[in-house]
Amino acid sequence: MTREDKRSLRRCLRAARRAVGAGERAAAARAIDRALARLGLPRPGTRIAAYLPFDGEIDPSLILRRARAQGCRIHVPVVTSLRHRRMRFMPLADDGRPAPTGAIAPRWLDLVLVPLVGFDAEGHRLGMGAALYDRHFAFLGLRRAWTRPRLLGLAFEVQRVPRLPVEAHDVPLWGIVTEHGIYGRAAGAR
Secondary structure, three states: OOHHHHHHHHHHHHHHHHOOOHHHHHHHHHHHHHHHHHOOOOOOOOEEEOOOOOOOOOOOHHHHHHHHHOOOEEEEEEEEEOOOOEEEEEEEOOOOOEOOOOOEOHHHOOEEEEOOOEEOOOOOEEOOOOOHHHHHOHHHHOOOOOOOOEEEEEOOHHHEOOOOOOOOOOOOOOEEEOOOOEEEHHHHHO
16 A cells, blocks of 8 residues: 555545544444443553544543543643654643643553554554554564553544555554444453
8 A cells, every 4th residue: 555545545534534423423432431341441540541532533531531430540642743753641630631740651551542543353553644653652562471551442433444554663453442343352352
């Protein structure tokens, strides 16, 4: 797949994601939260990271509300330099914004809820194109015994494609959860 093919695919999938109606969007968020609860995620008292949604992404706020009630420490990614492809995981303050201090290194997270543009059933993810998550979680591919954090994509079913090309720097997700199912290795974790 060429770069232009990927750009075109991103445009189509982002448009499909934005086209999901408000009622369907809310129902999908509830279904995803229930699916995660059935998986026992997030586990009480763990360190999780979740994104603040934009551009039609699934809103993880139901999951975060449940996580906060279970004593989880919640962090959000903050891009500090797009040019240098850097981000930090900052604590989520009570007002719903990232706190200015207290960053945590990615390896100390237990669960990371990952936004995506597209995915396939094998756990491959198409992001926005900056490879921020791939760069920050590359260590997962270097150590066979390293099982944390689990990277779990949240998406609408309309974002699923039959197959995505895999590049050497791509870090596969542990799973993807949509309003219709669980994909990847997470599917066998029930």
